Amino acid sequence: MDIPIIGMTVLWIFLYGYLIVASIDFGAGFFAFYAKFTKRDDIVNNLISRYLSPVWEVTNVFFVFFFVGIVGFFPQTAYYFGTALLIPGSIALILLAIRGSFYAFGNYGSKDSMVYTFLYGATGLFIPASLSTVLTISEGGFLEERNNTVVFLAQELFTSFYSWSVVFLAIVSVLFISAAFLTYYSARANDQPAIKLLRRFALIWAPPTILASLLVFISLQRHNPRHFENMLGIWWMFGLSLLFFLIATYLIYTKKNYGTAFILVMLQFFFAFFGYGASHLPYILEPFVTISSAYTNETMGMALVIAFIAGLLLLVPSLILLMRLFLFDADYVKGNR
């Protein structure tokens, strides 16, 4: 394997990590708001906050890692996306900022503020929606090079069926992933009312997830036939994804093994996400940027890979420690610590 592919794979793994942990976080925000709104917050909100409090900053770093990494490995992307996406990028940033800081304000400062909870819940849906449009834009057709600058065709994006199906998929996946995880987490805490509520959420959001995926498939065929053909070439990855989804939903439905179910959900998204990514190549941004055109120089590429390996040696043990203390420690999850 050559370095650009390794670099892209590494970044994609981190983006996948962000997809999972951020979905849990975003969805939890929405559920917390919904529960509060329907006066059921005593059931789930302590549970949610027990999970989120120690990890939200880590979630954010996954995201920072991805965009710093992609500018590092593929500096040309900074030029194209940076020039074109000032407005949508800034809006996503403002939403992220509101969410992150209001989480801290609400959680450590004034508890029980409806405004904070509302902003927290609403941004949890808007952020995935706005971030997912970057993937849409990378399919091509929404940027144009005109007299030495890159122009973003916002109108095209807002009227594109493909674009909206991706937004839809992003939102429902967030809710599905989050509900599946929180069901597992409440099962660890052996908290019956919470299990009941969250399991229902998971089952409600399962069918829309698969429906949205189908929509994206169909609309991609029209929007970008090249990518669609590539996807068909690795159809088995999407097939596996569907299979994992079905087993996971079945397990949740029959109230068995919520832990395994959540791992299967992670696998479902793993295969779909990597299938999508692999068939996207060689383009990063169609038709302007490919992984070879954007690749930084050889020396820097090597240096980054070395830094990455050294960094992982540091990170993996620490992440395991974090998970052991807050995810797998039954006493903590139950709120006894």
Next chain:
Amino acid sequence: MAELDGVLLSRMLTTLTLAFHIIFATLGVGVPVMISLAEFIGIKRNDQHYNLLARRWARGFVVTVAVGVVTGTIIGLQLSLLWPSFMEVAGQLISLPLFMEVFAFFFEAIFLGIYLYTWDRFKKPIYHWLLSIPIFGGSILSSMFITVVNAFMNTPQGFTLEGRTLTGIDPVAAFFNPAAPTKIFHVATSAIMTSTIVLAAITAFMILKGRRGEYHKKALKLTMVTGLIFSFLTALDGDISAKFLAEYQPEKLAAGEWHFETEKGADLILFGTLNEQGEIKNAIRIPKMLSFLAYSDFNAEVTGLNETPEDERPPLIIHYFFDTMVTIGSYTLFISLVFVVLMIWKKGDPFKAWLLWPIVIAGPLAIIAIEAGWFYAEMGRQPWILRGYMKVAEAATTSNYVWLMLIFFFLLYGVLGTLTIIVLRKIFKNNPAEAELEFRFKS
């Protein structure tokens, strides 16, 4: 003209974000050091006051760190949004430290999460203290890496530019550029200094409001002693920074000191104004001091600003930023020295209003010093974004909507800043230290 406006607006937005971020970033580097120190003393002396101090500081820190994280995320992405051409070029050279910065954050974020929620989970308290090492270690490392990036913008090296392509790229040389060492030390010590002074100012304020218990007195002693040490170190490596400038970026030093003609035995000019003819009025002149500051030799020759081509000179206003920074640095050094002397001297009582009020004022002043230092360093780099290679005007985005984003972010920071203060006040007001001492350690 429209193009120039885009550049100006991009600069304003960058300045706005960084000026806001740096407040929280500075506290993010310094406060964990103090938390760790307090917890350590608490364990060693088995003194609950220090333990509580660490806990309460940590509780406030969670709020400021959150704002630091979100504004940092903003600036990280905004660099690509506002300076796409710069990032395309510089990305090939400096992505290594940027990448490492994220790793350092990652490390810090993980342990911060663990630290905050495991106060009572370990049998031996020292294990909990150990968790604080990766926290302040991570934030100091990440400030180091980002400072390397900034240093690179001032003294770029490790590549050759042929036309518009870069060759002979050497990330290691780019990393260890000449500006890096002095900048790293000055940024780190000034951050710790500022944090101690801010914590001291808050404590002094509480004492003035009548909280005269042991807890607050211990807190003030601890912060003022560390404040003295780090004020001294900051002045020391600030002086070394000036020597660095004299050697590698003489135009920044010259503009900052209003030193126009190259000469031996140059005077140091403090404050003052410039009249229409460009003559210096109302200034305090310290004979030959600039030569000493720049080369540790009263008769050394200091390069003047007139050696630099006219269109490559930094703006002269940076003189005031430099003066502000140095004046405030001397002020905190003096105040903390007085406090520590009175503290050690048996008959002295440092907890008097005439000394506490100046300490309260020193808090906001220290933040102003940080801002002034950065404005000095950043505007002193003008007109370059990569000194000697790329000018700011060539690097900005071509988008026409920067003004709108400027308004949005201005509002955002206004809201975040206000809420931070409100929330912090609320946390501590509803839960005074005395009550918490009772409740937590009533054995």
